[in-house]
Amino acid sequence: MxxxxxxxxxxxxxxxxxxxxxxxxxxxxxxxxxxxxxPVKRWVTVGDDQVRPTHVSAQGQAVPGNLRFAINSMDWDRRHRGVGEKTYMRAPKDQSSRAIANIRNCRCTTHSDxxxxxxxxxxxxxxxxxxxxxxxxxxxxxxxxxxxxxxxxxxxxxxxxxxxxxxxxxxxxxxx
Ligand SMILES: [Zn+2]
Structure with a gap:
């Protein structure tokens, strides 16, 4: 060979x-x-004095489109909804996050890049x-x-x- x-x-x-x-x-x-x-999505508040503090902190937070935003939890949700320090939302008003207080009357939106x-x-x-x-x-x-x-x-x-x-x-x- x-x-x-x-x-x-x-x-x-x-x-x-x-x-x-x-x-x-x-x-x-x-x-x-x-x-x-x-895409990358970014949390956008309306920027007035009615925005709740947990969403003021979220302003500008950017995450890949298939992931969730990490939003500071509200005390009511922590006591009654079993969320931890953070509430994980795909978008503003995301009920799958299990939050109630932290989504009620929310006027936030997202911007997608x-x-x-x-x-x-x-x-x-x-x-x-x-x-x-x-x-x-x-x-x-x-x-x-x-x-x-x-x-x-x-x-x-x-x-x-x-x-x-x-x-x-x-x-x-x-x-x-
Ligand atoms: Zn909001």
Whole structure:
């Protein structure tokens, strides 16, 4: 049986040659991830003197769209509704948070930034080490890991992961 033995340095040279192709594949993953990434939602109060203190504190809080805001609880809800120090709401007036006092007559809204996560997804340069080519596509930002894989809040409130990074890799892999 003949056995192919690459010439010294050939595999390294090959790695250099395929590096741009690996980089192009990674860029496709980046593009898909940006398309699939959830928006970032921000809590917005009406800003007058009637806004309850727990929502004044929440003004400007920004979280990935599939997650929950962490709002300071109101004493009545803590005593009667079994919420802890924080009340976890998907949006203002979210009854699934189990709050009553903290959602009654709330006039808050949210602002959604579709590029909030996408703008921080990047592809690094190809790194050739010996016969190995590595390109990293990364997402950075507040709560991006939880946005990707999901999380569970106190009270067993489940936020499903958006899986935008793993799905984008699977989509690009399926093209090949
Ligand atoms: Zn409010």
């Amino acid at each position: 003949a056995k192919f033995v690459p010439a010294r340095g050939l595999e390294e040279a090959l790695a250099q040659m395929v590096a741009p192709a690996v980089h192009r594949i990674a860029r496709q993953v980046e593009i898909e991830a940006k398309r699939l990434a959830p 579709p590029d909030g996560i996408a703008k921080n997804i990047n592809t690094g340069p190809p790194v050739v080490a010996g016969k190995k080519v590595t390109v990293t596509v990364s997402a950075r930002g507040h709560l991006v890991v939880e946005a990707e894989v999901g999380t569970v809040y106190p009270g067993n409130l489940v936020a499903d992961g958006a899986h935008f990074m793993s799905r984008s890799a699977a989509i690009v892999a399926a093209r090949r």
